[in-house]
Amino acid sequence: MGEDKKTEEVILEAAKTVFIRKGMDGARMQEIADEAGINKALLHYYFRSKQKLFDAVFSMVLRSTFNEMREIFSGEFSVEQAVRKFADSYINTLIQNPYIPEFVIHELNKDVEALQLLVSKNLPDITPFLQVIEKEIAEGKIRKMDPRQLLMNTISLCIFPFVGRPIITTILFEGDSNAFYQTMERRKSDVADFILNSIKK
Template sequence: MGLKDATTEEKILEAAKDVFMKYGLYGARMQDIADTAGINKALLHYYFRSKEKLFDAVFDGALEKYFSQMRVIGDTSLPIKERLMQYVDNMFEFFSEYPQMSMFIIKEISINPEMFHEKVKHMKNQRSLLIPTLEAAFANGEIKPFDPVLFMVNLHSMCAYPFLASPLYKVMLKKHGYDWDGDAKDKIKQSVKDFISFKFQ
């Protein structure tokens, strides 16, 4: 075979993302990925010699997209409150574009937490600066101190959980006059920002 084609590789990665998100690493089959990509299995193995290597490429890409939403936390040109508000915007935009991504990451972490920790070690430039950023803001008197770890847990949960539980919320919110695909997500996002504003009073 000749040189690998970037378009074909991207098509494989997109197909693999769909299959892995649906079945996970252990439930996915290379034949399913090849069929989804519209190529034969031999060509798939030419680009990615094993399911594990293909999974690594997909999972690393998912983590890269996820952690990239946190970069704004380290932008010292902005006040800490504004950085957090932008972070919320980033996370809601990310989960709206990739609604299954959070479930995929959490599912694979629960199966193999050691793999996740090893991958994060090699992504130091992507790691969240939230806790040290808050601690610095406490120290210089920018905001009143509170527990930064619990704040991080709450903030991440409020951004991710509505999308993890979206099948439930779509039904539940509709009964109360909210449209998940309409204004509901924006209202939930605003409630997260209200939580930030409350902590910064």
């Protein structure tokens, strides 16, 4: 039983790696089996079908992706704290896992309906944070603006460079991948400064 569980986890890890790189449609069960060091039949023994294996991986990825967000936008932090925390935490995670956002987005784009349920369970409720923004605007701490636009800006600035990494690396860093990642390291504070500079009165 201890052994069983271990195999299952090895499969999930391998499937995660392959699905994230190739997507559901592009991934091959053979490739996942190779990555896990086992054979195709065993994948079906544990997960019955490619679709079920994918669902397991996808829900795993969603959970870990949005957990951080849930805490940061829970409403217990000020706008400045949340913006700095979000930039630092997400850009750090994305430097380690640059393929995840594009993967999630691609799968959601393909089939919004089917995954809506799965997603709604995992997506954080950000209304508390929108209220914090409104409160700080009312108090005159930050300039007047649509709270949703501010939140969208924060998310966009942190995540997009990784989603568009191939293009950005080509267009802005002449294909030099190291230069890209070094800029991302600095970006953790640069982005926060950029946002806070814009919203201060």
